[in-house]
Amino acid sequence: MVRIKAETAAEILLELLSLRGIEYFFANAGTDFVAIVEALAKGSEQGKAFPKPVIVPHETPLLGMAYGYYLATGRPQFAMVHVGVGTANGLGMLMAANRAQVPILFSAGRSPVEGEGRFSYVHWGQDLYDQGGIVREQVKWYYELRSPFQLEAVIDRALAMALSEPKGPVYLILPPEVMASPVGEVEVRSEFPYDLPSTSPDLKKIERLAELLLEARFPLLITSSLGRSPEAVEALIELSERAAVAVVTFNPEYMNFPTDHPCHLGFSPDPFLPVADLILVVDCDVPWYPERAKPPSSTVVVQIGTDPLYSRYPARTFPSHLTVQGDPATVLRQLVDLLAEPLEGKEEALRSRRERLARMHEEIFAEYLSCARAASSSLPLDPDWVSYNVKEVLGDEAIVVNEYDNGMKPFMSQLPGHYFCNPHAGYLGWGLGTALGIKLGLPDRTVVATVGDGSYIFSVPSACHSLAAAHKLPILTIVYNNSCWKAVREATRNVYPQGWASRGDCFPLSELYPGRYEKICEAFGGYGERVERPEEVGPALERALRVVQ
Structure with missing residues (x-):
């Protein structure tokens, strides 16, 4: 006391x-x-x-x-x-x-x-x-x-x-x-008096899940947030390799699974839902969009997480034929342990599936890379090209806080805890303040915020740059300035693909004034630069990086 x-x-x-x-x-x-x-x-x-x-x-x-x-x-x-x-x-x-x-x-x-x-x-x-x-x-x-x-x-x-x-x-x-x-x-009291509750996964359910994995022809794991725990990432890597599990990180909030891993099949489950006979939904609130694609009724769906059915969501109707409540790192680790022994009669099928996944992985990520490099001369700047250069300049050690649909996902760091993307509540303005909080917690690390111009406006940039200057929190902010709210345009196109707005390429209520946002940073003693040509992107990023480091 x-x-x-x-x-x-x-x-x-x-x-x-x-x-x-x-x-x-x-x-x-x-x-x-x-x-x-x-x-x-x-x-x-x-x-x-x-x-x-x-x-x-x-x-x-x-x-x-x-x-x-x-x-x-x-x-x-x-x-x-x-x-x-x-x-x-x-x-x-x-x-x-x-x-x-x-x-x-x-x-x-x-x-x-x-x-x-x-x-x-x-x-x-x-x-x-x-x-x-x-x-x-x-x-x-x-x-x-x-x-x-x-x-x-x-x-x-x-x-x-x-x-x-x-x-x-x-x-x-x-x-x-x-x-x-x-x-x-x-x-x-001098110390916190509570022992926090913990949930131990049901071992019988995990044993059943191990059986399902061994029986499956094409098991698919979908996650968006498993990367909140680095231990879960490591366990998923081991599970994917041991059981030849395809992994899709759908709308990822974290680095959930290394993009260079041969079991990583990209960021959309749509192509694989028709063929997957077992789907593991791990720490993922929305594993697919039912209006766009969904698995056959014969597919077994397993949901895993501390709150696997997302009890705080008013409506969420994705099926769960087997529900495993528990910390995903613990569940996946127990699965790995159950599959550790030689799997007699299964090794040849697993080897064949691993090879198939590796070929699919190479094709998917080669396409991402090809699209980015193909935009190397595009005007105005293509976001895929910018994001490609961000990865080339930053490498894996920088921490990226991404709040924009900018082609950054294929080029995220391979390290857990080095990539964070906007939460699924969809609140614009999340990125800059969050990046500053990360920098405060990890002052010796390079922190980069990649945001759209709409997100940047919502973040109250004057307050953020003032805060960075006052507390000596140098971060690199990259504004992908397309002078619009792209999400509004894309949503309109999706709902009305042959509508007036799509046919005329005219989307009222989505245009933003093309401001000189670098001047806001300069107003608070920061370094600002405007980049308009593709060949200038890499050198500009290198100059900016020298300032914040």
Whole structure:
């Protein structure tokens, strides 16, 4: 136990966060922060080991910083905004964290109760009947603090909920009256008091899955997020080689499987769904688009994950003939162990399938490479050519945060934890703040954000470049500027392939002004360059890389 002497609850909050391993207090402050501001000032003067305060000038990159820091370190952080308006500004990023199962301790103040605590018109205008209702669908747990003496229990509960599988953000409302309450001396636990729950996979189901793998003629594994665990990537590599399993990384959020592996069959399951007689859906919310392609009814589908049926999704109807709940790394490792013995009578069939997969892999990835190189003289710049050059210049060691459909997937790093792509909530603006959070967590690594111009605008670039300059977080930002929202155009084409917009190549509500985005970076002391010719892409990337390294 630890005794804490404090004038206010705000001091207790900061002490508790520090005791629980919280390193950073990401903040976009308002008038509800006054007791916290005073506590931080006092702590600084007295040399207290409080979490380091980081001012983030907008809520989108604020939550992005917490998101990225978790991706880099595996440690959740505290992010606080101003009452309901700040909460609303951060909602898109909160949706992203929720769908991606990223734990964040998200917090906000609230308007003071009517009386002496109200000294500005906003304290009436910002008051809400149900502030927590803004985030209710996007957090695992939320609570409004009622007493300073609840702080230890509430902070520990928040951490336990955020870190229990499936992980995700939580929301805590901290009323200014409670934060300013006098407390004197309190006694708290020095360590987090919870042993987090774990789910052990059903061994009988894994044994049955091993039998199915040995019986299958063409087993196919589809994943989008298995790469959140480097251990799972290693286990998948071993399983694919041992059982000759084809792997598709569909809409990947991570580097799930090395693109140079002979069992990697690209990024679309469509060509393989008709022939796969066994499909393993591992850490994947959407394994195929039923309106476009789906497996025959005779195909056995197995879903694997900590929440394999995605209980937080309102509608999700992909079949699951065998459901294995558990950490994917553990499940795949147990499968590998079951298949470790010589497989009498199966080795020849497995060898033949491995050879077939290798030929398919070579053909698929040769096409990606051919398309990129064929665009080496295209004007305007082709995104495939740009992404090819990004890989050529960066190699595998740089960490890439990709928020754009830019042909980057075939050229991602082969290393786990070195490629991150936008979460499936689809919130634009995720990339830059997340890249800065990764850089904060891994300051010695080269971090690159590849974004479209629409994504760049949504990221609040002035806030991001200001933050990078203020905290010395040099990242390389590459804006693929096609002066439009490509997703809007492509969706219209898909729904109306012979429609007015497609026939006339005219897509209202999708055009963006072709801005000089490099000037925004320059405004905050950064290096900016505009590249328009294909032969200039590689040298420009090399110059930019020298600046951030």
